[in-house]
Amino acid sequence: xxxxxxxxxxxxxxxxxxxxxxxxxxxxxxxxxxxxxxxxxxxxxxxxxxxxxxxxxxxxxxxxxxxxxxxxxxxxxxxxxxxxxxxxxxxxxxxxxxxxxxxxxxxxxxxxxxxxxxxxxxxxxxxxxxxxxxxxxxxxxxxxxxxxxxxxxxxxxxxxxxxxxxxxxxxxxxxxxxxxxxxxxxxxxxxxxxxxxxxxxxxxxxxxxxxxxxxxxxxxxxxxxxxxxxxxxxxxxxxxxxxxxxxxxxxxxxxxxxxxxxxxxxxxxxxxxxxxxxxxxxxxxxxxxxxxxxxxxxxxxxxxxxxxxxxxxxxxxxxxxxxxxxxxxxxxxxxxxxxxxxxxxxxxxxxxxxxxxxxxxxxxxxxxxx
Numbered sequence: 001x002x003x004x005x006x007x008x009x010x011x012x013x014x015x016x017x018x019x020x021x022x023x024x025x026x027x028x029x030x031x032x033x034x035x036x037x038x039x040x041x042x043x044x045x046x047x048x049x050x051x052x053x054x055x056x057x058x059x060x061x062x063x064x065x066x067x068x069x070x071x072x073x074x075x076x077x078x079x080x081x082x083x084x085x086x087x088x089x090x091x092x093x094x095x096x097x098x099x100x101x102x103x104x105x106x107x108x109x110x111x112x113x114x115x116x117x118x119x120x121x122x123x124x125x126x127x128x129x130x131x132x133x134x135x136x137x138x139x140x141x142x143x144x145x146x147x148x149x150x151x152x153x154x155x156x157x158x159x160x161x162x163x164x165x166x167x168x169x170x171x172x173x174x175x176x177x178x179x180x181x182x183x184x185x186x187x188x189x190x191x192x193x194x195x196x197x198x199x200x201x202x203x204x205x206x207x208x209x210x211x212x213x214x215x216x217x218x219x220x221x222x223x224x225x226x227x228x229x230x231x232x233x234x235x236x237x238x239x240x241x242x243x244x245x246x247x248x249x250x251x252x253x254x255x256x257x258x259x260x261x262x263x264x265x266x267x268x269x270x271x272x273x274x275x276x277x278x279x280x281x282x283x284x285x286x287x288x289x290x291x292x293x294x295x296x297x298x299x300x301x302x303x304x305x306x307x308x309x310x311x312x313x314x315x316x317x318x319x320x321x322x323x324x325x326x327x328x329x330x331x332x333x334x335x336x337x338x339x340x341x342x343x344x345x346x347x348x349x350x351x352x353x354x355x356x357x358x359x360x361x362x363x364x365x366x367x368x369x370x
Contacts, residue, residue: 007367009174016357017112028057029083029101035061037082043068043075048095051134054107054346055331058133060095072097088325091341100133100344102327107346109330111164114138114348115171124173124243125279127165129304129334130347138334138345142169143243145302145337147270147280151287151317152306157330159189159249161304162283163350166247170198170358174366179244181217183210185253192355197362200244207257210248214265217246217278221269224276236277244278251284252291263293270299287316301337306330306347318342 031047038045038061045061052058063069073089076099080087085102092098114128117137125142132138142148142165152158169178179200184190185207194203204210224236231239246269248254254262269280280300284291287308297316305323308314314323318335322342326332330347 007369009176009366010368011171011174012358012361012366014112014116016361017115017354018110018351028052028103031059034059034079034083034099034101037079038075041075041078041082043071045097048092052103053131053133053135054103054109055327055329056100056102056133056344058090058098058100060092060098063096066096069096086325086327106327106329109346109348111167111348111350111354114164115168118168118171122172124178125169125245126172127168128171128348129161129164129168130330130332130345133344138343140302140334140336142245142279142281143274143277145279146274147300148282148302148304149287149292149296149300149317150281150283150304150306151285151292151308151313151323152332153285153309153313156306156308156326156328157332157347158283158285158306160330160350161306161332161347162189162247162249162281163355164348165281166193167350167355167358169245170196170362173198173243175242175362177242179242181213181244181246183213183246183248183254184250185210186250189249190247192352193359195363196359197366207253210254211258211261211265214246214262214269217244218265218268220244221272221276221278224278225272228275235275241277246278246280248280248282251282252286255291259290263296267295267299270296287313289316292316301335303335305333305335305342 031050035045035047044064048060048062050059076087076089088100090098109131114137118126118128123141127140129138175197178198180198181200182190182203184203184205187205190203204213303317305317307326307328308323311321311324314321332345332347333342335342
């Protein structure tokens with residue numbers, strides 16, 4: 001008797017992606033020069049180290065007189081004018097103050113640079129977002145968030161950030177461990193994923209149909225809970241249910257069609273989805289109160305804010321101002337549920353060619369004999 005070997009899914013190799021660095025940043029400003037400039041402004045200080053990343057350099061300084069700390073915010077505004085580049089005062093973990101200075105020439109971080117840091121302990125919902133302000137990779141697990149809200153104005157890099165998260169997960173999860181439900185009312189951003197074996201249903205492009213889809217996901221979540229009760233387990237992992245990630249590209253379009261039904265479905269998934277292995281990944285250009293309602297904001301603790309159009313948009317997504325001052329093109333603030341201070345990072349750039357290569361791999365080359 002001849003036994004045939006079974007076919008198994010294999011995650012993609014790195015070499016199907018574009019190469020490493022897509023650009024080289026220019027030199028950073030000398031820390032001593034910044035210290036001299038601050039002293040001239042009226043804030044005498046001494047350098048205490050610096051780090052540099054793709055879009056910004058972070059300088060740490062000890063004040064000669066701690067009583068000058070109250071002058072720091074005004075001095076950094078004057079520094080921005082003196083250097084002719086955006087400067088931001090932040091809390092330092094090694095000195096009295098820290099100043100983040102935008103680099104004249106930015107480095108574009110490629111997806112391959114960050115995905116290579118996904119370790120052997122990654123889960124199906126692990127994602128490599130980009131590089132932080134110290135140049136270190138930022139790796140998150142959507143399931144631990146357990147949901148995520150992304151907001152950013154046109155040109156901020158919101159769509160690229162969404163694609164980076166999706167493609168990162170496609171480097172971590174096979175179709176048997178990760179299912180995706182994609183809702184794309186604009187019919188633009190998510191069309192590249194058509195034919196992906198991870199899709200639990202065809203990509204939804206009608207806002208009206210999306211309302212019914214969210215209701216059916218709630219029903220599927222209830223069915224998962226009943227199955228978990230029968231098996232007497234507390235979460236879906238115990239009975240090997242695949243993780244399901246609901247991706248909504250533009251929440252505003254859905255809220256225009258049926259605000260009450262959409263809000264109720266999203267809140268219920270946000271409250272009950274974690275144990276059932278169902279997670280939300282929602283993006284919007286308009287984080288206004290009519291779109292990101294108080295209940296949605298409160299039930300989705302993880303936020304990724306790219307450059308917003310206004311201070312009020314920043315306050316709506318983060319709870320405070322700051323996102324309106326970001327530099328665009330992937331410069332972002334990541335608010336995690338277990339951290340008080342946001343992480344500033346440069347989101348990795350995922351090209352259309354990268355998406356096409358990943359989708360093609362899963363369609364044609366991923367299932368091989370063991």
